[in-house]
Amino acid sequence: MTVVLLGPQRRPSLDKLVCSLGLGGPFATVTAGWQEREKDDSELDRHLGGRSRNLHLWHRMQQVFGSDPEYAAAHRARRSQLLELQENYQLGLSHIVQFLDELRHRTSGSAALRELAVEDAVNVLRGMDKQHIRRVAEIQGRFYSDFPPHERPSVAEHRAEVAELMSDAAAVVITGGHIVELLDALHLFNVNAVGLHRLPIIAWSAGAMALTSRVVLFDEHAVRGPGCSEVFDHGLGLLPEVTVFPSAKQRLRTNDKQNLGLLARRFAPNTCIPLDPGARVVIGSDGTLPADTPVIDDAGIMRPMQVVGGDDAQAGNQPTA
Amino acid sequence: MRKLAINRLRERKPLDESRIDRFLQRHQVPIVEGPKCTFLFRGGEDDGVDEVWVCHRIVGQPDRVPMKRLGNTSLWFTIMELPAGSRVEYQIEVRRAEHYERFNDPLNPKLAHSPVGSSSVCQATGYTEPEWARFDPDSRPGELLELSQASGALRRESHCRVYLPARFSTTHRYPLLVVHDGDDFLEFAAMKNVLDNLIHRRDMAETIVAFTNPGDRTREYANSAQHARFLHSELIPRLESELPLLGTPAGRCLMGASFGGVASLSTAYRYPDFFGSLLVQSGSFVFTDIGNEHGGGPAFDPVVRFMNRYRAKPRRVVDRMYQSCGIYEPLIVPNRSMVDVFRGTGMDVRYSEARDGHSWEDWRDRLREGLSWIYPGSAQYFYE
Numbered sequence: 001m002t003v004v005l006l007g008p009q010r011r012p013s014l015d016k017l018v019c020s021l022g023l024g025g026p027f028a029t030v031t032a033g034w035q036e037r038e039k040d041d042s043e044l045d046r047h048l049g050g051r052s053r054n055l056h057l058w059h060r061m062q063q064v065f066g067s068d069p070e071y072a073a074a075h076r077a078r079r080s081q082l083l084e085l086q087e088n089y090q091l092g093l094s095h096i097v098q099f100l101d102e103l104r105h106r107t108s109g110s111a112a113l114r115e116l117a118v119e120d121a122v123n124v125l126r127g128m129d130k131q132h133i134r135r136v137a138e139i140q141g142r143f144y145s146d147f148p149p150h151e152r153p154s155v156a157e158h159r160a161e162v163a164e165l166m167s168d169a170a171a172v173v174i175t176g177g178h179i180v181e182l183l184d185a186l187h188l189f190n191v192n193a194v195g196l197h198r199l200p201i202i203a204w205s206a207g208a209m210a211l212t213s214r215v216v217l218f219d220e221h222a223v224r225g226p227g228c229s230e231v232f233d234h235g236l237g238l239l240p241e242v243t244v245f246p247s248a249k250q251r252l253r254t255n256d257k258q259n260l261g262l263l264a265r266r267f268a269p270n271t272c273i274p275l276d277p278g279a280r281v282v283i284g285s286d287g288t289l290p291a292d293t294p295v296i297d298d299a300g301i302m303r304p305m306q307v308v309g310g311d312d313a314q315a316g317n318q319p320t321a
Numbered sequence: 322m323r324k325l326a327i328n329r330l331r332e333r334k335p336l337d338e339s340r341i342d343r344f345l346q347r348h349q350v351p352i353v354e355g356p357k358c359t360f361l362f363r364g365g366e367d368d369g370v371d372e373v374w375v376c377h378r379i380v381g382q383p384d385r386v387p388m389k390r391l392g393n394t395s396l397w398f399t400i401m402e403l404p405a406g407s408r409v410e411y412q413i414e415v416r417r418a419e420h421y422e423r424f425n426d427p428l429n430p431k432l433a434h435s436p437v438g439s440s441s442v443c444q445a446t447g448y449t450e451p452e453w454a455r456f457d458p459d460s461r462p463g464e465l466l467e468l469s470q471a472s473g474a475l476r477r478e479s480h481c482r483v484y485l486p487a488r489f490s491t492t493h494r495y496p497l498l499v500v501h502d503g504d505d506f507l508e509f510a511a512m513k514n515v516l517d518n519l520i521h522r523r524d525m526a527e528t529i530v531a532f533t534n535p536g537d538r539t540r541e542y543a544n545s546a547q548h549a550r551f552l553h554s555e556l557i558p559r560l561e562s563e564l565p566l567l568g569t570p571a572g573r574c575l576m577g578a579s580f581g582g583v584a585s586l587s588t589a590y591r592y593p594d595f596f597g598s599l600l601v602q603s604g605s606f607v608f609t610d611i612g613n614e615h616g617g618g619p620a621f622d623p624v625v626r627f628m629n630r631y632r633a634k635p636r637r638v639v640d641r642m643y644q645s646c647g648i649y650e651p652l653i654v655p656n657r658s659m660v661d662v663f664r665g666t667g668m669d670v671r672y673s674e675a676r677d678g679h680s681w682e683d684w685r686d687r688l689r690e691g692l693s694w695i696y697p698g699s700a701q702y703f704y705e
Contacts, residue, residue, distance in 0.1 A: 008704075176704050224693050
């Protein structure tokens, strides 16, 4: 299975990519992240040579909610629980961010001891991330055990149709958009089980995030939120060792190396991959990242992966606060 | 360090009117050089100018800062030190014999407007006008509708405008924001642009906004039971019956600046389980610790009575509150004092200060933070 991760497609290059990969279609497309505009996919279809089959997962999901009010209510209750959990976690993160900010502005005392405090803060963040994702999994697990989707007639019919559409697809294309809606739709219709994991996949932005095992939300310029990245949920787990950052240059403080370095250390051992416009990462069936994969290293530098190894010693010596 | 432009000019010989002409052509007034802002005025003996002042309203500073004449020329100047990020509105005052005249700075084209007129603006180093408040052709525009409501509570016809966000759909349910001094927020704080841009960029949730306008503002906004009843029992029920609104406390927010802030707080106080949030800018939260003398004039009497009562027995009136104030305005003291009082009731309060005054542009500049705090958009979840 080849997975191609792309940056945002404001100026799409999908047609050239499909051509270069020799993919002939048909293509199962997932545009659920576009929500109500899910069906406005004519440009996407043009890029795929008119050979796309949109799975229409978002609209299917709305149909399920419409025909199964009990499931819809449970879904809403789960969302609001997750939201509240996320808000409490954000509040905790914001205090650590403030602590790190204060540390980096402190000039008195020992730099080495400050560095130790930074290290401790990173460990606290990692612990909070781990605990948060565990709590999320508990809520999700409870929901799926109380309302098993496969037992809902409203879902079963759609699942069968999705499986049918996927059965002779030559590849899958997953676009960006709203990551929560996209993940919910992918899970609800069991897209992974019906073939996603064995087909070539082209995915960008939220689509790329959904393929990883841990979805991380981030917008360091947002006026609200903790001011740092936040773990959100499990993804599909097809790319277990990477964390992706679409539009990194726009959404991360990339001119702040200390900040970026902390990010890389926090999410280690996963490789942090920025996906800016024009980015293309072709991952082979063995899961190995190509040498030119853009990565964020411990020193907070964004560069192709191949040069990271040689400079590890230097990266470790960078002061962080 | 390089000398200030005015000092470099002072040293030039000959220091005549044609040199001043050239100097003024080369510089924007006030001349901002780091923290030093040089204010200028041109008017010589021929004009009969005897004295000149820069007049502003920065709390803790003299209201009138005298300017001095540069040598024997027609140029007057004064240097004020303004911290980075400051924005100050001012006017020039001139004395000709016994006659005083106050007007906007004729050398500075930058003006701020308000219902009571305009002022010149000095933007100190580090201040930037928010780009999200400007018209953005890429942002999908919302729509403004006229709405009249015959109010029994107010005994008058109330005129509102209702903002429907772009891509408004009757199948969605929207939160409601009610804005006091609505037309002023639209005209002087660019609120239509702000809403269009913040919603387009997903910084703020798609929201229906009712821009309400006062009749007798000092009466209706100063803790008036009639005004509160108008909002709670007349306007909002009508909006909720005619528009696809959430209709829950979490989906109802009151917003206002200055007296509009008092109107927001006092209305929520009267109906504690009805509104979920407040957005209050430079609230006129005047109170007294001893006696009843507050110095604000009779319009503030009901406000002070309300605030004193509230401070004596504070209570939670909403879940979330955004509060802001300019640090150059006299209301900074009561606003700072109220933050802990509000927080102490269990309300989730986000408080923000700016190096600005009691002005519409200050209120405009805080809208992004306030609106995205009250009704956050989905930008955090959106990756295109």
